[in-house]
Amino acid sequence: MENAIEIRHLTKDYGSFKLDDVTFDVPMGTVVGLIGENGAGKSTTIKCILNLIRRDGGEIVLLGRDNIAGEREAKEEIGVVLDESTFHDTLRSLDVGKILRKIYKNWDQRFFEQLLKKFDLPGKKLLKDYSRGMKMKLSIAAALAARPRLLILDEATGGLDPVVRDEILDQFLDFVQDEDHAILISSHITSDLEKAADYVVYLHKGRVVLQGAKDELLEEYGRLVCGQADLGRVDPAFLVGVRESQFSCEALVRDREKFVRLYPELTVDRVTLDEIMVFTAKGDVVS
Amino acid sequence: MMGMVYKDVLVLRKQLGYYGIFFLVYTFLTVTDVMPPAIMYAMTVLIGMMLPMSTFAYDDLARWNKYAAATPAGRRGIVAGKYVFSLLAVLAAAVLTALLLTAVVVLKPELGPLDEGLIGLLICVLITMVIDAVMLPVLVKFGAEKSRLISIVLFVVIFGGAMLLGQLAGALEGIVIPGWFLTALPGLLVLLAVGGYIISYFISRGIFEKKEL
Structure with missing residues (x-):
């Protein structure tokens, strides 16, 4: 099975906190849940994967390419949802589509508009009037409309009510029905991952303390x-x-x-x- | 990169509308002799300085860079977008000023010949490019909030320095400035503005490549 992400001996040292020798894979066709308490290193790991911060050591391979040498090509095939909405409050969701279609080669405007409808997101309303849940759904619609092979989600369900979380998780499960797709999702809401994840990587104080198939872990x-x-x-x-x-x-x-x-x-x-x-x-x- | 420029335009569209209204008001004030035409040059410089700073402030507020760097545009696209947008902002303001200046001169020919006004405008555009060339790396490095004070100091130094030089030139009236220098001066200013802007872009790119988002 091809891996969407391969991480080997990833290290990032902040002095007071160290991501230490993190190694795991995200196989194609699966959802991998990155779990751990606040400050365990989940976001640091994701930032290293996306090259938002410089790693001190180790290797990261994204969709068969080094995450730095092949960064641009890899990012054409990755949809990202960060832990907070990063779209400007003065924009409307239809503006977000207009901007991102100029950034992603595979941007699917029709699909984006379908998702806005599905998620009940008014296209012409200013984002400052959106709730947190609506903003998060917009981020997810934007990530999916880029027609990625890999979704990277950092605490994408945090702070959302159970109904919205369930709706979003269903969307993720839909996405991963394609064997050429994969999801890495970090969350400290483990019930979400019990529903959606195939594999679990547990980070504790910057180290991987447990990893494996979720069902096997729960059996073990x-x-x-x-x-x-x-x-x-x-x-x-x-x-x-x-x-x-x-x-x-x-x-x-x-x-x-x-x-x-x-x-x-x-x-x-x-x-x-x-x-x-x-x-x-x-x-x-x-x- | 074009996505980044387009984003800045959409984010600032309301502000751009306000600036358009300001231009019309100042044009009216110039025609009615309340203010000199130079106020329109000042508007060009102000827009060329303020708009880039505003886009940085909005991006910081939305934490946009963290997301944008995770898209195919990447860090280079973000920086290139800022430089293209800043240049477009000053050029658009200059074109608008030139059109309004033409209208003003047609309505009131006694204000002076149009070509002198347009040369003055071109000098303002080049000076704005120099200011942006200095300011943009500072904004990339420190963000909008911390850069505000630095840019005010910069503004005072450049314009205060220019005024001081003007006074100094007045005091040294007896000194003859070589003719070749005066001939080369426009070219030197263009070189400083364009060359400085290009060098500034590479400096900003280097700064942003190392920045942790």
Whole structure:
């Protein structure tokens, strides 16, 4: 399977924060979710991919080209949605189309206007009168109308209500039906990624701490709730993170199937991406 | 790059309309002897300075550059767009001034010959290009907000310097300026304006290539 994005040993050092040795792929035909708490390095990674900031080390290949040497050609095939609307308030959405058709070779004005209609975005209203959700939908319409092969979305669903988020996620899933398309989406709203992502890359303090197929990860990990005495009997190799209170313990366990076989008397629930994140970020590390 | 220029025109269309009205008002004031025709030259310089600065301010507010650099236009397109737009702004203002000046001279021939007025206008265009050549790299480096003060200082230095030189020239009336220098002066000004503008573009490009967005 061809990769839309290949990142190898990406490093960016700000002094107080370091994106450290980040390596992952975004295969064609898939949605890859970049998750992590605020400040984990998601936006820094995306900025490095788009060459908005200079990387200190590593390699980034976009649609088969180096992201700096082949920047222009690669960007013709990439649609971008950043974490905030970047269109001027004095513009109207139809103006945005007129501007971008002069920038993107493959710009599809008809499709753009269809999307404006679909998203209920009035073409002649000034953007200063748009809500945040409307602005975000406009950014997504603009990204899609460029007829890209790759969509890069940085917190594109942040701050939106669940109905708009659902509508937008459906649009993304539609896009990725084509095997020659791919999406990299960063978000700390993991429920969105549970719906849309095929693969998940979890960044924590600038490092990739977990990555893999989303369904496999959700199968692999489990949430153990038990007393302290029971926890003491568990082989620490199973435990990823533990949170202890006065009366009970909660732990994230890996290799859930094997764990259940070895400890049939203990209850292990399914986990969400949110729980995996919280346990990894906040749970005591078990050595 | 043309997308960037078009964006600036659309973003500033309301402001451009206001400037058009100002021109008409000043033309009226010139015809009615309330103000001298020189006020129209000053408008050309002002527009040539203010419009580029306004586009930077709007772009900063919308965080446009972060998005634009992620499109095929890229960093080079952003910088080239600013230089082309600034040049178009001063040229458009000059064409409008020339037309209005012609109308004023036709209505009031006693204001002086048209060709002298047009030469004065051309000098203003070239001076504006020199100012833009200095200002644009500053705007690229620091953004509109921080550059505001720098541009005011620049304006005072250039015009204050020009006035000072004028006074100095008056005081040194006895000194004979070589004829070749006076002949070469228009050419030198054109060279300074055009050459400075081109060099300035490459400096801005270098600055913006290194900028983290």
